Amino acid sequence: MSDFDYDLFVIGGGSGGVRAARVAASETGARVALAEDDRYGGTCVIRGCVPKKLMVFASEFAEVAEDARAYGWSMDRGDFDWSAFRTRLNGELDRLEGVYRSLLKNAGVTTYDARAVIRDTHTVELSTGESLTAKHILVATGGRPVRPDIPNADLGIVSDDIFHLPELPKSILIIGGGYIACEFACILNGMGVEVTQYYRGAQVLRGFDEEARGLISDAMKERGIALHTGTDIVEMRCATDDDLSGKSDGAISMGTPMHEIAGDAPQGENRDGPIWVKATNGQSGVFDAVFFATGRSPNTVDMGLEEVGVKLGRKGEIVVDEYSQTAIPSIYAIGDVTDRVNLTPVAIREGMAFVETVFRGNPTPVDHELIPSAVFTQPEFGTVGLSEEQAAEQEAVEIYSTSFRPMQSAFAGRSDRVMMKLVVSKESRKVLGCHIVAPNAGEMIQLAGIAVKMGATKEDFDRTVAVHPTMSEEIVTMRKATRTA
Incomplete structure (x- = not known):
């Protein structure tokens, strides 16, 4: 009988952690536990790939009626009902979370709905007060969106928030030029939101093929997205009455149709709604919402990692070798928390390679080359x-x-x-x-x-x-x- 409570303790219930846990338990007979302090399914299922792709589908119907008429169909474009879509979306995410929980239960994995921190090389402590030991610990806590370090940045939203908006804004400013920023610019534009996008670089989608970047940028502009490259935000605050009436200095000059500035709300009301921003070019404007898509950071804060000897990189990522092993032999890490290739299928592959290496005695490095x-x-x-x-x-x-x-x-x-x-x-x-x-x-x-x-x-x-x-x-x-x- 082992001296440990479990053979494997997984911290994080996202795609990578769940796959590693259930395969180790169901296919190798390991005694496995998993702790998750939020919803099972992680970023991809709950606040990333899946709800985002469903929003992509929803946004693309905006052009269907017009195209159908060109093909001979009598069809009129209706209005997009965010409330109806969000209700159905939440129901689908609830269903998927249930699937993840069932997969773990059926595989024989013990689950804890709690936050876990590492206390020593073989011990985790839960927010419930329990301490549990494991021969191996696998950290799969993913990443989180970050806001820029400017005053009042908390007035803006991040990608985790976009799925929970009570209603769609009439106008939005998106800060960033990566794939998250560009995807949501297209999504919200398709849903009827007036979208402005600032990106400090010369062209969006840095790191991708230059010719492709240019074509996508042109297409975004043709669809009505007010894309401003070489531009960043320097100041933001709640809009004042003068901002809303267009009387403040340099107001409403970004060259895009924004929220009807003096329209919906009487003077002095809805003061926490519209947001005034100033850009690096000196121009300013008022938007119903500001969305920061300015990067993500690994979830490693206050987990006890460095205290037990796990090395972290410059961005807080867990440093691992080709077998996902940290500087501590009993502790491994996979997925976005390692900041290698931050894609869901990669995290799943890393989880499978971890099981192959640790529980099947077949050292298997993860192949990170030529990933579509x-x-x-x-x-x-x-x-x-x-x-x-x-x-x-x-x-x-x-x-x-x-x-x-x-x-x-x-x-x-x-x-x-x-x-x-x-x-x-x-x-x-x-x-x-x-x-x-x-x-x-x-x-x-x-x-x-x-x-x-x-x-x-x-x-x-x-x-x-x-x-x-x-x-x-x-x-x-x-x-x-x-x-x-």
């Missing part, structure tokens, strides 16, 4: 491998790229454009990167990712017969390089 991903802007962006810029820094490459108006939206009279792009090594002919900007690009890149991961060459793509008529056929019909780099 998608950005759910409108249009979507699917990507795998190196961008043109990254590849060109490593070796000589050929670029095969095309941009065109897809049949479905062109027939409806819309100006939307899509892009298909391959980055190819001149020497090996391997496809180093594939980038797709198009409706359902996420679905396409999953399949393209298999070929790129397998090391397919450009000639392998060329030998593949096209499926016609589709957007994706362009991936296998581009014969001449657009340019070299």
Whole structure:
């Protein structure tokens, strides 16, 4: 009989932690416990990927009626009912949380609805006052959104809050240029919110392929999003009566239709509602809401990690080796809390590799190379491998790229454009990167990712017969390089 209460204690009930816990318990016979102080399912299921994608779906219906008329249907666009959608959304999240709880219960995992901190290399202490021991401890506490360090930043919301708004604002300012900022700019714009976006960099979606970034930025602007690059927020406060009447210095000058400034609320009422902001260019404006999408930090605060010898990085992330092991042999960490590749499927893979390494005696490093991903802007962006810029820094490459108006939206009279792009090594002919900007690009890149991961060459793509008529056929019909780099 073991001297420990459990063979494994998992801290965190998100996708990675739940997968590791239930597989270790059900497939290796380990005695496993898991503690979660919030809702089971973690960021992805409760306040991230799943509700966000459902909001993406909801926002895309805005164009259906107009397109349907172009195809001969008699259809009028109605109004979006946020309250009805949110009620259904909450019901779906409740259902999914129940699924996660059932998976753990059926696998034989003991669960604690409590916050856990690490007291020594084999002991966790719960917020209920219980202390429990385990041969191995796995930290899978994920990350959290952060606000910038400016006065009154608490007036703004973050991504965790967006799903709980009692009503949609008429106007919103989004701060940030990463995928979260751009996705919610498109979502809220599609739902009828007047969206302004500030990003301090020269172009949104830093780190992604430059050509794709440009196309997405142009599409966002064409859809009515007031995107201001090279711009950041320097000051914010509750709007005054003078702000609301347009009498304050430099007011309402960002070049976008905002909330009807003097409209809905009588003077002196709703003082906690509209927010006045000033930008780095000296201009100012009033918005119903300010949304900070300015980064995320690992959830490692006040967990006792450093006290027991676990090393943390500059951002507070847990430092691990290729097997997800920390500086303390009995303590491991997976997922966003390690700040390696912050994607749900990666956390799940890391959890599986942890079980394989620790409970099956088969040391398994996690493969973080050539991971496909998608950005759910409108249009979507699917990507795998190196961008043109990254590849060109490593070796000589050929670029095969095309941009065109897809049949479905062109027939409806819309100006939307899509892009298909391959980055190819001149020497090996391997496809180093594939980038797709198009409706359902996420679905396409999953399949393209298999070929790129397998090391397919450009000639392998060329030998593949096209499926016609589709957007994706362009991936296998581009014969001449657009340019070299």
